[in-house]
Amino acid sequence: MKAVICKKLGGPEDLVIRELEDPSAGTGEVLVRVKAAALNYFDTLIIQGKYQFKPELPFSPAGEMAGIVEAVGEGVSRFKVGDRVAAYARWGAARELYVAHEDELVLVPETVSLKQAAGLFITFGTAMHGLRSRAHLQPGETVAVLGASGGAGQAAVEVAKLMGARVIACASSEDKLVHARECGADELVNYSEGELKQKLKDLTGGKGLDVVYDVIGGDYSEDALRATGWRGRYLVVGFASGTIQRIPANLALLKGCDILGVFWGEAVRREPEEHHKDCEQLFKWVANEKLKPYIHAEYPLEEIAKGLEDISSRRAKGKVLLIP
Numbered sequence: 001m002k003a004v005i006c007k008k009l010g011g012p013e014d015l016v017i018r019e020l021e022d023p024s025a026g027t028g029e030v031l032v033r034v035k036a037a038a039l040n041y042f043d044t045l046i047i048q049g050k051y052q053f054k055p056e057l058p059f060s061p062a063g064e065m066a067g068i069v070e071a072v073g074e075g076v077s078r079f080k081v082g083d084r085v086a087a088y089a090r091w092g093a094a095r096e097l098y099v100a101h102e103d104e105l106v107l108v109p110e111t112v113s114l115k116q117a118a119g120l121f122i123t124f125g126t127a128m129h130g131l132r133s134r135a136h137l138q139p140g141e142t143v144a145v146l147g148a149s150g151g152a153g154q155a156a157v158e159v160a161k162l163m164g165a166r167v168i169a170c171a172s173s174e175d176k177l178v179h180a181r182e183c184g185a186d187e188l189v190n191y192s193e194g195e196l197k198q199k200l201k202d203l204t205g206g207k208g209l210d211v212v213y214d215v216i217g218g219d220y221s222e223d224a225l226r227a228t229g230w231r232g233r234y235l236v237v238g239f240a241s242g243t244i245q246r247i248p249a250n251l252a253l254l255k256g257c258d259i260l261g262v263f264w265g266e267a268v269r270r271e272p273e274e275h276h277k278d279c280e281q282l283f284k285w286v287a288n289e290k291l292k293p294y295i296h297a298e299y300p301l302e303e304i305a306k307g308l309e310d311i312s313s314r315r316a317k318g319k320v321l322l323i324p
Contacts, residue, residue: 001019001020001021001022001023001095001096001097002017002018002019002020002095002096002301002324003017003018003020003060003094003095003096003301004016004017004060004061004062004094004095004301004304004322005017005018005058005059005060006047006057006058006059006060006061007057007058008057009047009048009049009057010047010048011047011048012044012047012304012305012308012309012312013305014047015047015061015304015305017301017302020095022097023097023099024071024073024099025071025072025073025076025099026073026074026099027073027074027075028073028074028075028076028101028102029072029073029076029099029100029101029102030069030071030072030073030076030079030085030099030100030101030102030105031069031070031071031072031073031097031098031099032065032067032068032069032070032085032087032097032098032099032100032105033067033068033069033070033096033097034065034066034067034093034095034096034097034098034324035066035067035068035114035115035118035323035324036065036066036067036114036115036117036118036119036298036321036322036323037062037064037065037093037094037095037118037321037322037324038062038063038064038065038093038118038119038121038122038319038320038321038322039061039062039304039307039308039311039319039320039321039322040063040064040122040123040151040152040311041150041151041152041238041240041311041312042063042122042238043061043062043063043091043308043311044308044311044312046061046091047061047308053090053091053265055090055091055092059091059092060091060092060093060094060095061091061092061093061094061304062089062091062092062093062094062322063088063089063090063091063093063121063122064086064087064088064089064093064118064119064120064121064122065086065087065089065093065098065118066084066085066086066087066108066114066115066117066118067084067085067086067098067114068082068083068084068085068114069081069082069083069084069085070097072102075102076102077102078102078105078107079102079105079107083107084107084108084110084114084117085100085105085106085107085108086105086106086108086114086117086118086120086121087100087104087105087106087121088104088121088122088125088265088268088275089104090265094301094304094322095301095324096301096324103272106276106279108283109283109287111283111286111287112283112286112287115295115298115321116286116293117283118319118321119151119293119295119318119319119321120279120282120283120286120293121279122152122264122265123151123152123154123155123319124155124158124159124282124291124293125264125268125275125278125279125282126152126155126237126262126264127152127155127156127158127159127160127213128159128278128281128282129262129264129267129274129275129278130156130213130235130237130260130262130264131143131156131159131160131163131165131211131213131235132163132278133267133271133274134233134235134260134261134262135211135213135233135235135260136233137160137163137165137210137211138164138165138210139163139164139165140164140165140166141165141166141210141211142165142166142167142168142203142204142209142210142211143156143160143165143166143167143168143209143210143211143212143213144167144168144170144189144200144209144211144212144213144224144227145157145160145167145168145169145170145180145185145213145215146170146191146212146213146214146215146216146220146221146224147170147171147214147215147216147240148169148170148171148176148177148180148183148185149169149171149176149177149179149180149317150215150240150311150314150316150317151296151311151316151318151319151320152215152237152238152240153169153171153180153213153215154179154180154183154294154317154318156213156215156237157169157180157183157184157185158183158184158291159291160211160213161184161185162285162290162291165210165211166186166187167184167185167186167187168185168186168187168188168189168200168203168209169181169183169185169187169188169189170188170189170190170191170196170200170220170224171188171189171190171191172190172191172192172314173190173192174190176317177189177190179317179318183294187203189203191220191223196220196223196224196227197223197224197226197227200223200224200227201227204227204229207229208227208228208229208230208232208255209224209227209228209229209232210228210229210232210233211232211233211234211235212224212225212227212228212232212233212234212235213235213237214234214235214236214237214238215237215238215240216238216239216240216241217236217238217239217240217241217243217244217245218239218241218242218243218245219241219243219245220241221245221247222245222247222248222251225247225251225257225259226251228255228257229255230255230256230257231255231256231257231258232255232257232258233257233258233260234247234257234258234259234260235260235262236259236260236261236262237262240314247259293318293319294317294318294319295318295319295320295321296310296316296317296318296319296320297310297316297320297321298320298321298322298323299320299321299322299323300322300323300324301322301324304322307320307321307322308320
């Protein structure tokens with residue numbers, strides 16, 4: 001099989017394509033022919049050794065995939081050859097054949113394309129976990145999404161809308177905000193123009209935000225936290241800006257607000273039932289065309305560097321897929 005390999009830590013240009021021996025499914029395992037693998041911001045970090053997961057070299061990037069079951073190992077009861085499946089892989093999906101434990105996979109309904117399924121797990125799964133399980137978002141509440149045009153931010157905009165919230169999309173350029181509007185955002189804020197806190201306060205009539213969904217960290221985080229209302233919830237989702245923000249603890253005291261970590265990957269491991277419930281809901285929304293995952297670009301394995309550059313340069317609006 002063909003696979004993208006990270007032999008040494010570095011940038012996208014250091015990744016190589018290798019022909020490897022086809023793997024087989026062991027006890028409790030499923031061999032999947034990958035039809036689409038999705039790239040995410042953390043892939044730009046994991047190949048540099050800068051992510052919280054540090055796989056042993058060599059490894060393949062790409063943390064989510066969808067495909068067709070090619071073989072099942074002894075003891076597998078949930079899947080059979082020919083089934084359409086998808087999985088959160090953490091890493092390793094940038095290849096033609098992927099081996100997963102049976103419990104890692106979910107069955108993809110016929111009403112959902114494999115390309116759509118490949119990009120649902122990390123961004124939309126994180127949004128579901130953050131907004132539903134952590135923030136307990138209620139219909140009618142107001143959510144501000146920082147970094148609203150990228151894959152993670154766009155997913156939060158769409159999920160929040162489907163949960164009945166009013167969504168304020170925050171991004172760094174007008175074209176990104178136009179994309180956020182197309183994804184359902186009610187209000188738009190260009191934070192590169194300054195005065196983020198005041199703009200957010202004004203859009204809530206001075207009441208303040210109920211929820212902040214922050215995927216970028218850095219300079220805008222404190223302003224967004226200061227714009228929350230009483231008992232607001234500030235979700236720490238990621239640090240796409242490259243800077244981990246330092247939050248003054250007195251803000252949480254003065255506002256009676258919660259600062260909540262959203263570590264979706266660990267939640268999947270610790271709370272698999274919640275993960276499966278979220279997947280079922282996401283698939284229903286896609287099947288009913290209430291959720292339409294936006295695919296920014298598709299690349300063959302050999303052009304993975306282009307896909308990672310789309311993400312690291314913040315050109316990506318939606319998901320970047322690898323098609324083996």
